[in-house]
Amino acid sequence: xxxxxxxGGGLVQPGGSLRLxxxxxxxxxxxxxxxxxxxxxxxxxxxVSRISSDGSSTSYADSVKGRxxxxxxxxxxxxxxxxxxxxxxxxxVYYCARWxxxxxxxxxxxxxxxxxxxxx
Amino acid sequence: SYELTQPPSVSVSPGQTARITCSGxxxxxxxxxxxxxxxxxxxxxxxxxxxxxxxxxPERFSGSSSGTTATLTISGAQVEDEADYYxxxxxxxxxxxxxxxxxxxTVL
Numbered sequence: 001x002x003x004x005x006x007x008g009g010g011l012v013q014p015g016g017s018l019r020l021x022x023x024x025x026x027x028x029x030x031x032x033x034x035x036x037x038x039x040x041x042x043x044x045x046x047x048v049s050r051i052s053s054d055g056s057s058t059s060y061a062d063s064v065k066g067r068x069x070x071x072x073x074x075x076x077x078x079x080x081x082x083x084x085x086x087x088x089x090x091x092x093v094y095y096c097a098r099w100x101x102x103x104x105x106x107x108x109x110x111x112x113x114x115x116x117x118x119x120x
Numbered sequence: 121s122y123e124l125t126q127p128p129s130v131s132v133s134p135g136q137t138a139r140i141t142c143s144g145x146x147x148x149x150x151x152x153x154x155x156x157x158x159x160x161x162x163x164x165x166x167x168x169x170x171x172x173x174x175x176x177x178p179e180r181f182s183g184s185s186s187g188t189t190a191t192l193t194i195s196g197a198q199v200e201d202e203a204d205y206y207x208x209x210x211x212x213x214x215x216x217x218x219x220x221x222x223x224x225x226t227v228l
Contacts, residue, residue, distance in 0.1 A: 037219075045155075045163065045206055045219040095162060103169055105217070106153045106208060110162040 002026040002109045004096050009114030016086050016118070022079040022096030022111055030054070030074040033099045035107065036081050038092035046092075049081065050099065064090075086118045122146065122211035124220035131226040138194040140223045142207030145188055152190030153208040154183060156201075157222075163206065167192060194225070202227045 008020040022034070036048040049060045049070040058070050069082040079096050093115050097107035124144040132138045142152055151170050155163035165174055167183035170190060180195045190209075194201055207220040 035217075044222040045157075047217050047219070050217075104151050104210060104214065106151075106165075106168060107155075107163075108165055108168075108174075110164075112162050 002098065004098065004109060004111035006094065006096055006111045006114035009094065009116045011117045011119065012086055013120050014087060014118055017082070017084045018086065018116060020081040020083065020094055020096075020114060020116070022081075024077045024079065024096075024098070027098070029072075029077040033105070034072060034079045035097050035099050036070060036079075037095045037097055037107070037110075038090075039095070039113070040089075040092045043092075045095075048094070051079070083116070086116075088118050090116060091118045092116060122216050122218050124207050124209060124218055126205075126207060126220040126223045128221070129224045129226065131228070132197050134199055134227055135196050138197045138201070138225055138227070140192045140194075140205050140207075140225065142190045142192070142209075142220050143188055144190075144209060144218075144220075146212040147185060147188050147190055147209060149212055150209045150214070152183065152185055154181075154190075154192045155206045155208060156203045157206065158203045166205075197225070197227045199227050201225060 003025045005023045035050040051058050051070045067085045071080045093113040095113045096111045098109045100108045154167040156166045157163045166181050170185040171183040182193045204222045206222045
């Protein structure tokens with residue numbers, strides 16, 4: 001069974017940092033591209049970042065570029081999101097998701113999410 | 121940037137057919153995917169590649185696409201289908217991934 005379990009969320013002051021983790025199990029983690037998607041309270045899903053299966057290629061939404069860094073440790077089956085210079089508008093539930101390919105790329109499994117609150 | 125447009129809300133009575141639309145300029149060339157998100161839970165894939173249903177998803181869920189509009193249809197909607205539904209696709213180049221704004225389905 002595919003499982004994705006996020007952790008590391010919490011309350012942080014504006015300008016602060018936080019590192020999110022996503023522990024994967026039930027599939028060969030190193031074969032899949034992984035993404036982070038966030039959802040502000042009462043709002044929709046917004047793509048944040050992606051990383052290739054071997055970690056050599058990354059991409060970011062303009063809203064987080066230069067502040068967030070995605071990485072992975074395939075030996076530990078874990079995905080990370082380092083978030084720096086946090087702003088109030090970064091407050092959201094952060095989901096990690098496995099992306100798969102069948103005619104096009106799309107997310108097929110999601111974690112339960114971890115809440116990040118940026119507030120003084 | 122590329123956008124997918126959904127109606128904010130759809131309301132039906134139990135047993136009726138619910139239809140949720142998703143509009144985007146690249147949909148004639150790109151597949152649409154649909155996710156169900158119940159309150160406080162993670163999204164779940166209910167339709168992929170416009171009209172295919174993952175294993176475990178009830179047959180009352182179906183999808184179609186014509187021109188610039190993809191449609192999620194729930195035939196005989198149940199109270200337990202009440203949720204937010206999001207469409208997903210990419211722009212014509214395949215580089216930009218995007219979710220629709222979401223549609224709140226009310227079944228009562």
